[in-house]
Amino acid sequence: MKEVNKDNQKEFFDWTYGFSTREPLSKFYTIVESSRNYYEKLLLSSNCRNKNMLEYGCGTGSYAFFLAEYGAKVIGIDISETGIKLAKERAKQEMVENVQFLLMDAEAMEFEDNSFDIVCGTGILHHLHLHKALSELARVLNPTGKAIFIEPMGHNPMINLYRRFTPRFRVEDEHPLTVKDLSLMKEFFHKVDWEFFSSVFAISGAIP
Numbered sequence: 001m002k003e004v005n006k007d008n009q010k011e012f013f014d015w016t017y018g019f020s021t022r023e024p025l026s027k028f029y030t031i032v033e034s035s036r037n038y039y040e041k042l043l044l045s046s047n048c049r050n051k052n053m054l055e056y057g058c059g060t061g062s063y064a065f066f067l068a069e070y071g072a073k074v075i076g077i078d079i080s081e082t083g084i085k086l087a088k089e090r091a092k093q094e095m096v097e098n099v100q101f102l103l104m105d106a107e108a109m110e111f112e113d114n115s116f117d118i119v120c121g122t123g124i125l126h127h128l129h130l131h132k133a134l135s136e137l138a139r140v141l142n143p144t145g146k147a148i149f150i151e152p153m154g155h156n157p158m159i160n161l162y163r164r165f166t167p168r169f170r171v172e173d174e175h176p177l178t179v180k181d182l183s184l185m186k187e188f189f190h191k192v193d194w195e196f197f198s199s200v201f202a203i204s205g206a207i208p
Contacts, residue, residue, distance in 0.1 A: 134185060145207070154178050
């Protein structure tokens, strides 16, 4: 598995969050709305009130504010300074106190071991060196913790064709996950489940 060019990642997401370049993709993501709904149900079924939660690759806030509404204590991390800046501004404007946003490398987090009850993320793992990311997730989760992610899959030929014709909406290093990638999770977590949606997205839940 090749290393990820983090400078390219940072530059791309600073640009994305600063200029809303993903807006043309909104119709595409509407197609897979069912996967998002399922993801939210999984998060809420984890009884997140008073839980220490980490949003891994939070962007401008993503689900951090959603989780905070249900009583979770949320920390969001991202490699993009622009994303973190906008997330902090939103938290201040909405006077949300139980969220915190930090600029951080997802492959080398600065948290102590066993820091979180739940780690979650949407479309982040496929941007990372998967082995490093999974190792870090297992490290920061407590012994009864849970990881919940929604990720694009790389098995649909039509989606792969679409991706090739829309290169400006993604980073060169990103790699939609395969079933083999999902199986790698079993090296770090003793229980792994996943659910597929329209051959495009998968949701995985893992327990250390």
